[in-house]
Amino acid sequence: MSGDITLLINPAAGEGGGARAALRAGRVLRDAGFLVRGLVGADADDAVDRARAAVAQGTGALVAVGGDGMVSLALRAIAGTATPLGIVPAGTGNDMARACGLPLGDPGAAARVIAAACKAGTHRQLDLGRVGDAWFGGVLASGFDSRVNDRGNRMRRPRGRLRYDIAMVAELGRLRGIPYRMRLDGGPWREFDATLVAVGNGPSYGGGMRMCAGARLDDGLFDITVVGEVDRRTLLRVFPRVYRGTHLGHPAVSVHRAAEVVLDAPGVTGYADGEPLGPLPLTARCVPGALRLLAPETRQPSGARPAG
Structure with missing residues (x-):
């Protein structure tokens, strides 16, 4: 080179x-x-x-x-x-x-x-997610997490991550299920109420929150984590498990895998790698090998992968 x-x-x-x-x-x-x-x-x-x-x-x-x-x-x-x-x-x-x-x-x-x-x-040949002309390497967020981003971005103070902690507390006060429509790989539409839907090319966002813990950067597929409709008490109890990825075992959480996902929900902005993409509906596609990364090979996490 x-x-x-x-x-x-x-x-x-x-x-x-x-x-x-x-x-x-x-x-x-x-x-x-x-x-x-x-x-x-x-x-x-x-x-x-x-x-x-x-x-x-x-x-x-x-x-x-x-x-x-x-x-x-x-x-x-x-x-x-x-x-x-x-x-x-x-x-x-x-x-x-x-x-x-x-x-x-x-x-x-x-x-x-x-x-x-x-x-x-x-180099390592890695996948990227694509929404229109925008690319992302990590997670596309929609729902409760993206609303926290929306609120945090509107706040002038405080600075840093504390602003988003305060935004999360504020959004908890208006927590409610969001009516989603989701389509995977051109299949039938699925309709459900959920707290959030996260589309993971990579496993984490927000500084180590492993929302899509099983996602791999080189398998040509997204891991799509759906957190169903939950109350505030349940969300607060389960939230700390996100940093270990053990939230995926909770009954309210399901994981799907697909190379393309269409998401639609009223009043929801999509964020990818922390940057706003725009309001839903959005179509995300996994593009295999779109990135040449100067990085060492890493061992993928062990454990069974969800099949859904």
Whole structure:
């Protein structure tokens, strides 16, 4: 591959840690013999435009320095191309990096992984989800979780994750079942009331919540987790189990697998990798091998996969 690497940087990621992570990663990559260029967009669209230009001009790799939001922007520039993606996790969630077994909290170690893969000319071929022109690597959220996102995004204070904790408490006060329509792989429509439906290309969102715990990044299928209609007490009791993925055994939870899913529900916005996609209905398709990721091979979780 080409000897130059482009860093797509969110300097504000991780409460300002993105800039420090970029400096550390850039130093490691330069010491490994690569020419490193940094990109910082004026806004999200400008960042994507600059990244696309770098890819079109033949950069050897695009490296996202930041959290899942920055990875999401990088995917818009790189998905479906031959240019590999590297990730230096520097956000608060880092779910894509976590799913791929990348070092967290150590930009130098993440950069060394990227340098080694670039020199060896190796990468992992991974699936991505696609909704229209948008791509995602992790989870598409809809329902209670996306309404928490909606409310949190409207709040000015406090900053950081505490804002979303407060938003979740507020949404619990108006918790109710949502009438969904869902269609898998062109089959019949299924109609049901649910608290949320999450479409997982990867297993987690929100900084380690394993909502789609069995999802794999290289099997050509989504894991679709449906949390049925539950009351507040049940949701609060089951919620801590999401971090271990053991919520999947609860009677109110079901998991389905499909390469394409159509979701429809009134008044619900879809979010993927924490970024808004727009109101439902939405159609998500799993695109096999759409991403070349500079990352080590990881052992997939053991245990039986749901067959539904």
